[in-house]
Amino acid sequence: MAIIEIYDLIMHYLVIIFATNDFAPWIRGVLGGLVIGAVFGGALVMVYLERKFLGDMQSRIGPNRVGGRFGVLQLIADAIKLFTKEDIIPAKADKWLFIGAPIVALTSGFLMVAVIPFDLLVIKGNEYAVAVSRMDISILYLEAVSGLAIFATFMAGWGSSSKYAVLAAFRNVAKMIGYEIPLGITVISVAVMAHSLDIVEIVEAQSSIWFIIAQPLGFVVFFIALLADVGRIPFDQTEAEEELVAGWATEYSGMRWGLAFFAEYLHAVVGSFIVTLIFLGGWNGLPIVGNLYIPGIFWVIAKTIMVMMLFIWIRAALPRYRIDQVIDIGWKVLIPLALLNLVWSTIIGLLWA
């Protein structure tokens, strides 16, 4: 219990600092840095988990040399390798687009992190969300910012002046147009049911019943659209190795490629957070633990890791769709289902209110 008490103490002080708001700018900056660091770490954890669990599922061992039996330092070794590699910019590339693309991709990921709440603390009757920033429209903000990632892929695809890259960029844009719509509609359904666009409110609305139970169809549509959005199997056509070499990152090398790769995982991690928050009840714990007090942040992280594992599991279990089939599914299946779910959630939401 000691750890939990320490955690509570730290959180209380942080919240007091927040609440007084006197030295807010730099403290907020520090806290923002901490959260970004934590999510950065989360992406690293996902890369490691992916290697290890994918290995297990495919009856391989996975990383097992660097840093002991479990290869925990493999990522550091890879990072050193990427940093020491030659940074090649193709002669015919559009230099600024080429350089800018990974930066835009990462920026979009980090901007999303800003509004992700990890917990909600109630101190002296006041509510404080543990987040870098709490917005009234945070769910819409997330949608908008996640759409920025598409610029990164298109900048990279166009700027590389490579046919593979530009084909991948075309695919990505086509896919994104088809899948942002069901994603958006499902998010609206969630907002309708929670009567709020604020993620904190949405999570609080799930204190009695999680939205995965209230609108299972919405969860399925959102999850599939999210898979397509972050470009993981079975929707990883944009980097289908056997067709387009490395997709839009074909011409990248060294750490620039590393950034592009990392941005994808960052999006996957943030995507897992969003699923956790808007469908899996966020920091609302399971009733099975009884009276034992478990901090909300623990639930958020545990559920997020579960969602990540689901991503990895799906990757191990499924082959890849063809791009025309992906577009078909987006427009002909997911959008009607998302609309149906919107109707459903509106009715339920009204009854609930």
Added chain:
Amino acid sequence: MTHEATQITSPTKPSEILLHLGPQHPLQPGPFLLDLKIEGETIREAELKIGYIHKGMEKVFEDRTYLQILPLTDRICYLASNSNNDVYCRGVEELLGIEPTERAKYLRVLTNELCRLQSHLLGIGEYATDVGFLTMFIYMVREREGVVSLLEAITGSRLNHNYARFGGVANDLPPGYKEMALKTLGELKKQVKSHDEMLSSDSIYLRRTKGVGVLTAKEAGELGVAGPPLRAAGVEYDLRRMEPYLVYDDLDFKVITQTDGDVFSRVKVRLLEILESIYIIEQCLDQMPSGPYKQDVTPYITRPKPGEVYARIEDPRGEMGMYIISDGSDKPYRFRIRGPAFATAQALPPLLVGGYVADVAAIAASMDSCTSEVDR
């Protein structure tokens, strides 16, 4: 569909792109260049350019003695090295007028079928990665390990076996081989059945493969395609049945056919052939007579009488033929290889036209061509 070698035209419309797949590309088992003219994701024209690893094998063979050629036949295609040894030896045996011993015949059938097993397993695995199914690839390679170990136990090497000899084979079975083989093959049978079930029921996989890259029986015949791609089109063409060599007459097996001729059927044929090959191997192990595994006198310097011979075999990939002309010296006067992969490779460009870029990988891998053998 035209069967003349098509020359790709340069793009005229701004929406068309000329895409060079290769000579180095992750999809390829070896270097070749596939030029595609694409409009959006649709392929308008395709042209295959080969010859990047031409080794001049046929000419090299004319400058080697008959025994020196034997290990080189392994290198035509490492996945079919046993079949290549065997068909070469049968050609030379026919020129010399000798027969392998009865036990050697069984041993050759046994190793040939093991060779078919490991080739099919890797072929399906590579194909699975090309539709984005990495897990299946790893499973297939895992299954293949056992088969390769069985081959290693007989021949002493894992890839280039160099096992057949004129009138026999290099060595006999190691002790306790039958038990070892039955155990591994029993496990393999179970695994392959479960993989077949997995591939036949996965909806994404079915959507990727059903009705894609259809090669009809007529087209396959015109292009000289044999083996699994032809049988997938519904033609019961199998040299083991039509022209039984070695001891295939005494063995009971089915010729696996499918009707559609698409990517799915080609892979299905391979999966079912694995089960059939296991059945053949089990029969071989049961029926194998005792006796010498080679002729008493193995001729080291071979001088066949002048004459010519065409020997052919059901390779894992199709029909492998070797045409040898002897002028009575210790080296062949003319040597010609008719490879199955060459035929399947030339069937590739017409299949791609009208399809999607994403189908290139699936179709190419389902034909299971081998660049090393195409160029030889």
